[in-house]
Amino acid sequence: MQLELQNIKKSYGESDNRIEVLKDINLSVEKGEFVVLLGPSGSGKSTLLNIIGGIDNADSGKIIIRGKSMSDMDDKSLTNYRREHLGYIFQMYNLIPNLTVRENIEVGAYLSKNPLDIDEIMGVLGLAEHQNKIPSQLSGGQQQRCAIGRAIVKNPDILLCDEPTGALDYKTSKEILSLIEEVNQKYGNTVIMVTHNDAIKNMADFVVKLRDGVIRKSYRNEAKQKAEELDW
Template sequence: MAFVEFQNVRKEYHMGDTVISAADGVDFTVEKGEFVVIVGPSGAGKTTVLNMLGGIDSCTSGKILVDTREVSACTDRQLTEYRRYDVGFVFQFYNLVQNLTALENVELASQICRDPLPPRKVLRQVGLQKRMNNFPAQLSGGEQQRVAIARALAKNPKLLLCDEPTGALDYQTGKQVLQLLQQTCREFGRTVVVITHNQAFSAMADRIIRIHSGKVQDMTCNPNPVSAERIEW
């Protein structure tokens, strides 16, 4: 059985009499420890898929399984535990607590989970050993995103979900963040899912899932993923 399975997953929103289908029978699988890129144009349904996988949103029908657990059948309380213990989130905008230092932001996440990693160690792993006592306003965009990644990793999650993680960053800083995410996957065996509209990111993925108009257009496995530092866009 695959680590992640989406089986004919649909998500519908009702606006008065109008039904909007954000996910229209989505099927795909992900293996444990893979670096996965979900790519598609704006409005394709990528974020909807990521939110359902992360337990932020529920599906209208179909099945979502993660590590044999049927996430789509969870109660609200079970979903809260799933988000808390099993999933790390990295967003385009860093969502750091502004009046807490980098270390305190990471400690905050480590306090809510069962088996956290040491916050100082994780910050060193993302290259911020000299910035632990700085507040977000004293950090560059790339450094703030590194804190956000450290915060997600400190939870020791099964899944690391990243929504346009380089969207607010310049080209060079964006590449550094992608390298860090790829390194997280390779060195720590994390299953990392990145959603993006940038086709160039596909080259670094083990598995590429292309989504268009709420459907999976195709899913391909890449036998020779390249290092993030070699990607150009």
């Protein structure tokens, strides 16, 4: 078991304004699986991803990654855990604005014990010709590719994607999804992708539907489609 969530609860606000964002979430993910967390806005899917990524803390419950419980970790081992095991892709890319494409990816490589080859990754992502540009000189799709490069160069066990195509057009979205699919197959990273786009569930091995902080449905997708076949 790569990742296991047990009884995860999370709420925001005080007393009367208290909102339960996650109500008792249980989930297990196998190594190399492509998981899609599907839900409308406000369903708690991004919060759940942030908790897995260690950006946010759960109020209660356990997150067990490769047999280790995250709640037992102090700040330092949490930093190490993120450094060694996690890649994260954001909706708004969050690249470092003063570094070039290559340097952004190098930051990821620098932090990893066994990074992948930067040139190879830039080749796969189609970034070789843009490697000396800074983020503001790139299109949204190119920035997202760079963000994918920065995340996967670490060769993370788990790649977390928060609405990675949320700010992109149809064609570019499909390109990005294909790339994430390719990464998943080529490097065997577990992928957990949050989205509100229903069509994306078809490319997953495992689909989890969230609404109002509860898992409404979760199932193994037997009729897995390629990203390029998706349509919405």
